[in-house]
Amino acid sequence: MAVATKARSQSTKKPAKLKPKKISGAEIIYRSLEREGVKYVFGHPGAILLTLLDLFLERSKIKHLLIRHEQCAAHMAEGYARASGEVGVCLTTSGPGATNLITGITDAYMDSIPIVCLTGQVATTMVGNDAFQEADIVGMTRTVTKHSYLVKSTDDLAETIQEAFYIARTGRPGPVLVDLPKDVLLGDGHYQIPEKVDLRGYKPTTKGHPKQIQRVAEAIKESKQPLLYVGGGAIHAEAHKEILKLAETAEIPVTYTLLGAGAFPSAHELSLGMLGMHGTAYANYATMECDLLIAVGARFDDRVTGKVSEFATRAKIIHIDIDPTAIGKNKAADIPVVGDARLVLAEVNKLVKPQKRALWKKRIQNLRAEYPLTFDSPEGAPIKPQEAIVALSEEVGDKAIITTEVGQHQMWAAQFYNFTFPRQFISSGGLGTMGFGFPAAIGVALARPDKLAIDIAGDGSFQMVMQEVATAVQYGIPVKVFLLNNATLGMVRQWQDLFMDRRFSEVDFDSSPDYVKLAEAFGASGRRIVDKEELRPAIQEMITTPGPYILDVIVDPDELVFPMVPAGSATKDMIVRDSRKKVLRGKLSALPDN
Amino acid sequence: MSRNSNNTKDDTHTIAVLVENKFGVLAKVASLFSARGYNIDSLCVGVTQDPSVSRITLVTRGDAKVLEQIRKHLSKLIDTFKVMDMGETDSVEREMILIKISAPKASRSEIFQIIDVFRGRVVDVSTDTITVEVTGDEGKIHAILNLLQPFGIKEIARTGKVALTRGAKTLKGSKN
Numbered sequence: 171m172a173v174a175t176k177a178r179s180q181s182t183k184k185p186a187k188l189k190p191k192k193i194s195g196a197e198i199i200y201r202s203l204e205r206e207g208v209k210y211v212f213g214h215p216g217a218i219l220l221t222l223l224d225l226f227l228e229r230s231k232i233k234h235l236l237i238r239h240e241q242c243a244a245h246m247a248e249g250y251a252r253a254s255g256e257v258g259v260c261l262t263t264s265g266p267g268a269t270n271l272i273t274g275i276t277d278a279y280m281d282s283i284p285i286v287c288l289t290g291q292v293a294t295t296m297v298g299n300d301a302f303q304e305a306d307i308v309g310m311t312r313t314v315t316k317h318s319y320l321v322k323s324t325d326d327l328a329e330t331i332q333e334a335f336y337i338a339r340t341g342r343p344g345p346v347l348v349d350l351p352k353d354v355l356l357g358d359g360h361y362q363i364p365e366k367v368d369l370r371g372y373k374p375t376t377k378g379h380p381k382q383i384q385r386v387a388e389a390i391k392e393s394k395q396p397l398l399y400v401g402g403g404a405i406h407a408e409a410h411k412e413i414l415k416l417a418e419t420a421e422i423p424v425t426y427t428l429l430g431a432g433a434f435p436s437a438h439e440l441s442l443g444m445l446g447m448h449g450t451a452y453a454n455y456a457t458m459e460c461d462l463l464i465a466v467g468a469r470f471d472d473r474v475t476g477k478v479s480e481f482a483t484r485a486k487i488i489h490i491d492i493d494p495t496a497i498g499k500n501k502a503a504d505i506p507v508v509g510d511a512r513l514v515l516a517e518v519n520k521l522v523k524p525q526k527r528a529l530w531k532k533r534i535q536n537l538r539a540e541y542p543l544t545f546d547s548p549e550g551a552p553i554k555p556q557e558a559i560v561a562l563s564e565e566v567g568d569k570a571i572i573t574t575e576v577g578q579h580q581m582w583a584a585q586f587y588n589f590t591f592p593r594q595f596i597s598s599g600g601l602g603t604m605g606f607g608f609p610a611a612i613g614v615a616l617a618r619p620d621k622l623a624i625d626i627a628g629d630g631s632f633q634m635v636m637q638e639v640a641t642a643v644q645y646g647i648p649v650k651v652f653l654l655n656n657a658t659l660g661m662v663r664q665w666q667d668l669f670m671d672r673r674f675s676e677v678d679f680d681s682s683p684d685y686v687k688l689a690e691a692f693g694a695s696g697r698r699i700v701d702k703e704e705l706r707p708a709i710q711e712m713i714t715t716p717g718p719y720i721l722d723v724i725v726d727p728d729e730l731v732f733p734m735v736p737a738g739s740a741t742k743d744m745i746v747r748d749s750r751k752k753v754l755r756g757k758l759s760a761l762p763d764n
Numbered sequence: 765m766s767r768n769s770n771n772t773k774d775d776t777h778t779i780a781v782l783v784e785n786k787f788g789v790l791a792k793v794a795s796l797f798s799a800r801g802y803n804i805d806s807l808c809v810g811v812t813q814d815p816s817v818s819r820i821t822l823v824t825r826g827d828a829k830v831l832e833q834i835r836k837h838l839s840k841l842i843d844t845f846k847v848m849d850m851g852e853t854d855s856v857e858r859e860m861i862l863i864k865i866s867a868p869k870a871s872r873s874e875i876f877q878i879i880d881v882f883r884g885r886v887v888d889v890s891t892d893t894i895t896v897e898v899t900g901d902e903g904k905i906h907a908i909l910n911l912l913q914p915f916g917i918k919e920i921a922r923t924g925k926v927a928l929t930r931g932a933k934t935l936k937g938s939k940n
Contacts, residue, residue, distance in 0.1 A: 493840070
């Protein structure tokens with residue numbers, strides 16, 4: 171990063187006023203990306219980008235991947251960013267190229283993922299004329315980007331891109347869009363950037379207020395039944411070590427959100443797994459009984475709280491978040507702490523003394539024993555999706571980074587996969603974007619070649635993005651699709667099952683592709699399995715076969731995700747399975763006494 | 765002249781925001797309100813003594829929780845660097861209105877008297893109309909409109925509210 175600037179200032183050695191030679195807009199962009207350490211650009215070309223695309227022909231520092239649909243370019247950039255913590259980059263042309271990005275941009279915005287989207291635009295002289303392939307992408311994405319730019323002069327390019335990366339990766343991360351008019355790309359300008367980005371309107375608070383940190387430590391000390399509630403922000407902040415230390419030192423059980431999975435080892439004795447609509451019963455009951463809830467990088471989303479007025483009513487609320495707007499938005503905080511989760515918890519850990527909470531731990535053990543996370547898999551029945559995930563977890567474990575699509579399979583993956591490290595579970599949380607997981611897995615595979623990128627997919631979601639198998643094959647990216655195929659849109663079907671008298675309308679796929687042939691048609695490999703006995707050998711085959719692979723696992727379409735807190739209901743109205751695998755509706759009264 | 769009268773009664777707040785004087789910033793502020801379902805009752809934008817800075821004065825409504833979110837979200841925008849609820853400090857607030865009144869000869873003198881009482885200024889006269897300029901707080905504007913109503917108001921244009929803190933205190937400084 172610093173090398174480029176240094177080299178430039180040495181080579182000029184002239185009074186600061188004399189500017190270096192002008193270079194083309196495309197050249198400025200390439201240099202800027204290089205300077206930001208970009209290794210991959212996920213893109214789809216268009217006429218406006220010609221001069222920039224030309225640079226990818228002979229240079230090798232940045233690899234451009236030709237994707238098949240722009241939405242997937244954004245998801246790949248997201249997958250790359252989520253797996254590496256670095257900024258993901260996509261590049262598309264104007265008009266439809268740009269509008270196709272919007273779903274991915276929104277997904278990144280909802281989950282606070284740092285990506286920079288470069289979009290071509292018609293020439294500044296044509297902007298506003300309804301020119302061919304013109305779309306006001308800055309206007310369209312205003313409420314789903316952290317920030318956006320329409321660059322109006324080639325001289326502004328370098329500084330704008332520098333700012334875009336800075337804004338995307340700092341504070342609460344998020345997507346930044348830079349719209350690049352044709353004449354700005356074609357024109358010549360100066361590559362000029364300040365040494366340090368300094369924006370008077372953007373100074374994220376990273377260090378927590380010492381007084382608030384003191385209050386947090388005191389609250390933990392006074393609490394008898396504390397609970398850590400860890401969200402995606404903990405992963406962005408890389409706060410997992412601090413969370414583990416706090417949990418173990420003060421004996422605080424930990425529950426995590428969908429996006430927080432991986433921030434705390436799933437199998438740790440203090441782990442309660444995921445909470446919320448499809449969280450574990452014991453995590454949800456713990457939120458009802460805790461007297462102190464420590465939210466770390468989480469936002470009290472409605473899928474977590476259910477009826478928010480009845481959420482964690484006995485608890486004092488500590489809310490640690492880098493984004494002040496997240497605090498007090500859905501649930502009032504007794505002790506708000508604005509700051510970076512890792513830095514704040516490191517300070518908290520300095521003040522927290524070892525504590526034992528035998529009673530509270532016992533209580534949670536009882537809840538776990540009475541309402542375990544379980545499923546029923548009778549002899550001779552079709553493969554249960556849960557057992558497929560358990561098998562995958564046991565066979566692959568920490569060798570894999572898991573992405574998911576959206577739906578039942580996503581919840582089962584979060585429930586049953588044993589996560590051991592942060593960024594191991596990558597999923598579309600806030601927006602719930604079907605079709606996210608497969609392109610994201612391509613980004614993951616590039617970001618983490620040391621791991622296996624596996625998309626736990628549903629067939630509904632996968633059908634939205636399966637053209638990207640071509641991308642994976644073209645670049646030899648070894649992504650694996652673990653397809654839980656129930657030939658239906660399982661989650662909507664589940665709601666129809668539970669709330670619409672089993673009237674299954676517009677969810678079943680009466681026609682589905684043959685996924686093995688599909689894989690072969692793209693030049694990838696695949697296999698279909700229907701028997702439980704085939705599960706583990708097929709998983710082994712999937713991970714040992716080089717290149718992209720689709721494992722089509724035919725699963726029981728009638729299986730439902732439990733526990734379930736019906737939307738808008740209080741946690742106590744959760745539908746659970748008891749230890750005898752019987753489904754109980756809203757049976758909190760049957761809980762063992764404290 | 766109102767001192768702090770703006771925030772007491774009906775959840776109405778006057779918020780001053782210092783922003784980068786750049787293309788698209790107003791749109792960002794406006795879409796923040798529309799995307800989150802907040803109201804803007806009036807909006808006034810102008811460049812400040814520093815040409816790189818614009819000042820947006822907006823009037824909005826909401827309970828304490830909504831107001832807190834509005835302030836935080838405004839602060840969160842990259843292009844804003846100071847947000848202040850003018851009701852939290854002693855401030856002067858003004859808005860200007862141009863009123864075109866139907867004014868046949870018979871009623872003219874009466875209209876002139878009203879304008880005089882409100883220290884308004886006649887800025888245009890035609891055979892049938894008078895256009896008057898009045899500056900003041902909301903109460904004053906409301907009052908003169910009420911008094912002129914019977915004569916027949918043909919058209920009005922209002923600027924929206926602007927506000928400054930009293931005394932030496934200014935809005936400069938770090939983002940809150």
